[in-house]
Amino acid sequence: MKKNPIQQKPPYPIESVDNALRILQMMRDEGEVRITDVATALGVAPSTAHRLMAMLVYRGFAIRDDSRHYSAGPALGASAIGSSWTRTLRVAVEPTLEILSSRIAETVNLIVRVGVSARFLTSIESSTLLRVGDRTGSVLPARSASGGKVLLAFEPLSQLERLYRGKSAELGGDALNDADFALLVADMAAIRRRGYAINREETETGVGAIGIPVLTPAGSPIASFSVATPVGRLDRLLAPDRLELMFAARDDMTDALKGTTLDRPGVAERP
CATH class of the missing domain: 1.10.10.10 (Winged helix-like DNA-binding domain superfamily/Winged helix DNA-binding domain)
Incomplete structure (x- = not known):
């Protein structure tokens, strides 16, 4: 040895x-x-x-x-992700995150899901005086963070059951009872229908966020981004013109992934 x-x-x-x-x-x-x-x-x-x-x-x-x-x-x-694809992702989409942050005047975060956790890969902090700070490196429960929710929403029911009803969930303290799991499934269905997730003070007092998936050119969610704001401004972000900016940024990020190592089916499978 x-x-x-x-x-x-x-x-x-x-x-x-x-x-x-x-x-x-x-x-x-x-x-x-x-x-x-x-x-x-x-x-x-x-x-x-x-x-x-x-x-x-x-x-x-x-x-x-x-x-x-x-x-x-x-x-x-939190265990290491153990792959360099997150660096490729960050480099590709960071310019779009910066543009979105400047246009919407809020902090924007890039997030990946690892199991039942949402990990913040990078933050573009708003220059607004009252703002949400840099969350780079933070780890939050995926079912509470907007960026984690929107990624869970794309998972099949069998995967949600494994994450929140399986033996490992019990051992890790993440298991949900019947009522809470039913609420989670219903919430995921609503998120899929509207295309974004909302976090209204579920992870931090006074903070709200909207999470939207980052899609590969093949159409698979590989990550997400969240627009974080003091909760008093959250409803303003839900206005149609604000959401339109976010969805346009989502499409620009997909375009930015074309030609990278992430531009192929089955890449960067999420646990």
């Missing part, structure tokens, strides 16, 4: 990065931590520990409960 070499501390360590990684190790090994625990372990002021935790929460690596205890967030347990 090949042995890993002894890991030596880098000659020029970056203290803030090392502290963030040590916090991740603490949550992994201890389950829950408090700001005072983190400050003591790292030998830093509570204010510094709070800033570090705030960034980990922002990126989805930690979550805070009502008693101000922190535990591992969904991004910490």
